[in-house]
Amino acid sequence: MFQDDLLKGKRALITGGGTGLGKSIGRRYAELGADLIICGRRVEKLQETKEVFQRDIGATVTIHQCDIRDPDAVEAMMSDIWSSGSLDILVNNAAGNFIAQTKDLSHRAIDAILGIVLHGSAYCAVACGRRWIEANRPGVILNILTTSALYGAAFQVPSAMAKAGVASMTRSLAVEWGPKGIRSVAIAPGPFPTEGAGSRLRPDDLDDFPMADDIPLRRVGEHSELSNLAAFLVSEEAGFINGEIVVIDGGKSLQGVNGSATQSMQNWDDTKWASIAEKTRGR
Numbered sequence: 001m002f003q004d005d006l007l008k009g010k011r012a013l014i015t016g017g018g019t020g021l022g023k024s025i026g027r028r029y030a031e032l033g034a035d036l037i038i039c040g041r042r043v044e045k046l047q048e049t050k051e052v053f054q055r056d057i058g059a060t061v062t063i064h065q066c067d068i069r070d071p072d073a074v075e076a077m078m079s080d081i082w083s084s085g086s087l088d089i090l091v092n093n094a095a096g097n098f099i100a101q102t103k104d105l106s107h108r109a110i111d112a113i114l115g116i117v118l119h120g121s122a123y124c125a126v127a128c129g130r131r132w133i134e135a136n137r138p139g140v141i142l143n144i145l146t147t148s149a150l151y152g153a154a155f156q157v158p159s160a161m162a163k164a165g166v167a168s169m170t171r172s173l174a175v176e177w178g179p180k181g182i183r184s185v186a187i188a189p190g191p192f193p194t195e196g197a198g199s200r201l202r203p204d205d206l207d208d209f210p211m212a213d214d215i216p217l218r219r220v221g222e223h224s225e226l227s228n229l230a231a232f233l234v235s236e237e238a239g240f241i242n243g244e245i246v247v248i249d250g251g252k253s254l255q256g257v258n259g260s261a262t263q264s265m266q267n268w269d270d271t272k273w274a275s276i277a278e279k280t281r282g283r
């Protein structure tokens, strides 16, 4: 899909890059020539990913153990990264989420999610933005949201609130930092299964409610589809895209907007449609 050197010479930091979607995005960036920096809380996961990328694609990967909820840890990581060269791309990917009845959430549970998604993304964006502005360098921030940022998500309220805040940060910084050559963009993915999301969002066997059933394309997303979009958006080919939130969900978020009646119409056969035509023609 892309030239092999699309991201050559670019240095990209992906938060939560050791696992899940962040790992898939990192792999694609490295394949396209980027020098990769990944951070996360679990150093063994980061190390494992680094070794896989080095072995499979000969990637240059640096790892940083960092809990992005801690502003001092973020600052220390950024200082260290910038001491060996500037960064070109920040991907705010690290997230935390679980399903629960909102009435039962403790304040610490709410804070845990807001701390990672809302505060952590802001700490990273500001730490990078300040350095880009001081050095008079361009940069790109890519925020990984979910469609809950746009439409909300029952039983995942802290995550939806936090992602909505990051969506607002995307649009706000696009305007504030655009004149300085810093782009701010986001992706709002629908269902892209990962181990982490599976255990937290679908902990029970939900065979009676297959995920693909309420997606118009009748399938979940492939990681390669998301990581290619993530590569395009941070590349110079997307240089005029700023403040945009790209939904990639197979049309899932529009399903409800089209009404529940549409759902059952999807299952009507030709005989049913013929009888409907009889009843509606000429009226």
Ligand code: COA
Residues within 6 Å of the ligand: 095, 096, 097, 098, 099, 100, 105, 106, 107, 108, 109, 110, 112, 113, 196, 197, 200, 201
């Ligand atoms: N339901 C309700 N409350 C929960 C919970 C759940 N599934 N998981 C954690 N909590 C609560 C804890 O009980 C605690 O509150 P309390 O002290 O009042 O009891 C609070 O949240 C913090 O939990 P703790 O385990 O100390 O936090 P943590 O920082 O280690 O974990 C999480 C953060 C909760 C977000 C954890 O799920 C995590 O680390 N996730 C990272 C990966 C992830 O979620 N990825 C997204 C996949 S979609």
